Amino acid sequence: MYEVYINAVRGNSLFKGIKDNDLLSLLECTRPEVISFQKGETVIMSGEKLKGIGIVVSGGVDVIKETAGGDRYIFAKLGRGAVFAEAAAFLNPSIAPVTVASAGKSEIMFLPAERVIFSCEKSCNFHSIMIRNILEILSNKAMLLNKKIEYLTIKSMRGRISAYLLNIYNKSKKTSFKIPYSKSDLADYLGVTRPSMSRELGRMRDEGIINFNGRDFEIIDLNRLAGSVKY
Template identity: 30%
Template sequence: MGNTAQILQNVFCFKDKNQEDISRLLENLLYRVKDYGKNELIAAQGESAEQLGIVLQGQVEVQKIYPNGKNMTIARIDEGQPFGEAVLFSREPLYPATILASIPSKVLYIGKREMLKLFASDPDILLSYMENMSDRLIMLNRKIEILSLGSLRRQIAFELLKMADKQQTDTVTLPYSKRVWAEHLNVTRPSLSREIGSMRDQGIISFSGNRITLVDRRAVEEILD
């Protein structure tokens, strides 16, 4: 249980707890741990999602399956990260996407009723859960705002200008990898790289590693006009 408690310290609802506190909470909870092989299905899109999943080991992928049979990886969930928290207390708790194990993985599950017991026993955990849901809603609204811009170039320009204003410099440091950025924009990484490369070739931006410079800020702003 010690190793499990250590991993759970990375989960948003246990972030302020020490290992002893988490171990004590687990002793009073009904939960289960399940192992998955590489590429094994964890949950299919549309299945019941009445439990919180937490990756104890490995990595899982969240994939959106489209009617034409194509799929897109929209998120990767690493050790110490949860899934299913956004729909757990929905009136229709169904997985909105398919979840697969990218590599051999171990997942801990806590059911809805057990989570309610946990909230009742420790209001700080409930507060952390609510804060996480609020943050996710803000991120969703931001994503809708970005996607409503239309073209990928407009989305990139919007993001870069927003980062430049926040960091107060025209040489911005990406807060995530290009892979994560591409997933955030719902495009493939090659598509994102091609568009960034095109903007560089046109003298609009330059980049090195995770740093991007707005060489011609006015040109970036005009993309949004």
């Protein structure tokens, strides 16, 4: 039954390190539900109970956030193999914090959280691998949240941008790199507006501190960039 989905879910963060034959056994053990959606259809609605961890089997979805004023904007676009609601699925009650809509024709696999955290009677090794993967995913999300809080304690917009770029530099030790976010997503992550951030990035480029093209960035003056970070 689940053989047709192996290619779509193989290699994503949830099933990392699990061989194909074990992955098939795992899906048969956890018995996820696969649902088809048309473009614009709601996959999960903010405030509603979740069916489980979502995995995009085919097509893609838009993760949508709503502001206090009722405005809606796309927070992220997820394609085939992507995982979503992996943290909220384990809450009690498991309520969706965001709305997810189908970006086109799509198939979504919902992996019940209770069948993930409780091993079957066989206590299969690959089930334990999946649980470790989930813990790693949740730990990474917690670290990202802590880093975001750190950025928000910086008063100036330039300081937040600089701290973000310096963090990537410190990990790679390379002055040229590609950031994982679009400009809109980066602005949201840093708690600033996109137009203001774009203007500030332009000023930093004009001053010879950085250069950029799309998601590709280059740090020109590392000392001046570091000097912009003031808490």
